[in-house]
Amino acid sequence: MLDFLSAAGAGEAPPFWLQILPWVAIFAVFWFLLIRPQMRQQKEHREKIASIKKGDQVVTAGGLVGKVVKVDDDYADIEIAQGVRVKAVKATIGDIVPPGGKAAND
Template sequence: MTSSILDILQAAAPAAGEPPAWVTFMPFVGMAVIFWFFILRPQMRQQKDQREKINSIKRGDQVLTGGGFLGKVIKVDDQYAEIELAPNVKVKALKSTISDIVPPTGSAPAND
């Protein structure tokens, strides 16, 4: 009876060759670092560039709104931009809904 209890205790004891517990978390730390450098960091940089582009909108720029409207900026303040979509058709849009500033059509394409 004593030998069976000793066998049970020996089987329950941790093996001497096992690595420490912190080593088992290293793959998760590695995945977090990879996730940060390949996904989060570039996305944050892209958002920062978009925010700077939107803040640099000035009168006379041609812009594309989030709804797909293309128009010319008439007036800009802190949060809003007044955009002329067609002659005598003006809308007031949030600056955050402007998706892009369209370059003038008279310029040469970038790949020429």
């Protein structure tokens, strides 16, 4: 009985795998709740931007709303008002407005 009490009081360190287990659990929580959903969202955005075609109504990251007039590999010409065209980098296009949707300036 005395041997049990003296061993418990000595304060032996737990095994290494038991010490690292909380860190693995924290990483798993971050992966499934933060990193993985953000990667999926970025992939969907890249696919959406790659599918932009002439005639789509888009919103840029800066908040400009307009209709796509011309598209090439890296740029899109957007008409934001009658006769006013801007060239935007495709990566800065935030979203494609659905055909039935109303733009903010209409």
